[in-house]
Amino acid sequence: MEKHAATTSVRRRRVHLAEMAARGTDHEKSIAKEKLKRLDARYNFAGEPDLKVGDIFEGWQQPTRSKQSHPVLKVKKEWLDAANLVKWVFQDKFQTGSGWRSLPEGAELMLDAGKDDAARFQPFASNLHDTIIAACSEFSCGRAVRELDRAPFLKGLYDGLMDEPRTAGTMMPGFSPLPKKKQPRRKKPAKPTAPLTDAPTIHPYDLGRNVGNKLRINVPREQLCETIRLAVTPPSS
Numbered sequence: 001m002e003k004h005a006a007t008t009s010v011r012r013r014r015v016h017l018a019e020m021a022a023r024g025t026d027h028e029k030s031i032a033k034e035k036l037k038r039l040d041a042r043y044n045f046a047g048e049p050d051l052k053v054g055d056i057f058e059g060w061q062q063p064t065r066s067k068q069s070h071p072v073l074k075v076k077k078e079w080l081d082a083a084n085l086v087k088w089v090f091q092d093k094f095q096t097g098s099g100w101r102s103l104p105e106g107a108e109l110m111l112d113a114g115k116d117d118a119a120r121f122q123p124f125a126s127n128l129h130d131t132i133i134a135a136c137s138e139f140s141c142g143r144a145v146r147e148l149d150r151a152p153f154l155k156g157l158y159d160g161l162m163d164e165p166r167t168a169g170t171m172m173p174g175f176s177p178l179p180k181k182k183q184p185r186r187k188k189p190a191k192p193t194a195p196l197t198d199a200p201t202i203h204p205y206d207l208g209r210n211v212g213n214k215l216r217i218n219v220p221r222e223q224l225c226e227t228i229r230l231a232v233t234p235p236s237s
Helices: 009-024 026-042 076-093 114-140 146-162 204-216 221-232
Strands: 067-074 097-101 106-113
Touching: 009 026, 009 221, 026 221, 067 076, 067 097, 067 114, 067 146, 076 097, 076 106, 076 114, 076 146, 106 114, 114 146, 114 204, 146 204, 204 221
Parallel strands: none
Antiparallel strands: 067 106, 097 106
16 A cells, blocks of 8 residues: 655654553553554655744734733633643743633633733634643543642643753642641541552653643644643553
């Protein structure tokens, strides 16, 4: 059968799978190698050009500051922790302040920028928000993920997105302790909760950082979710 010429998107997918085959878990490597075989059998990669690494921030200039704020993004209440990453991006990357305005069913991010600039950044904020939500949903899909598991995942995602190094020797972001409830003196302390049998083998922070790195270079959302899905899915016995 004659092979089709590999398109740019197919070439990018091959690079993504090759990276997974080289650096992933044993389960990820096995699946990635199988998918690489299928791609190589179907497409012609002869004379493969160097793929330019993009950047999600490329072409987006700093908004004009304004004493008035204008809406740039609407979010649901249950995703405020994830949507805060968009707020931090405006602060750290674009040096532009913002704040949340409460809505009946969620909140609206108000950007301290001119009305035209806020409107210009709405597609950027919406796309970034939707990708982060998709990543979080995939991370939690079919598993009893605790709320405290999502925090280090989001922290890693943001550090990867912003290309922020983690200082050598610092503790891995983990599970923040919940305030302990006061127990009667005669009552025996509750037994510790058993660990999740289907918990990911990779630390949520490391997984999030890997996803954030890929998000920064514009890896398609579907591939980001595949990375997470392979990492959190236990190998079949």
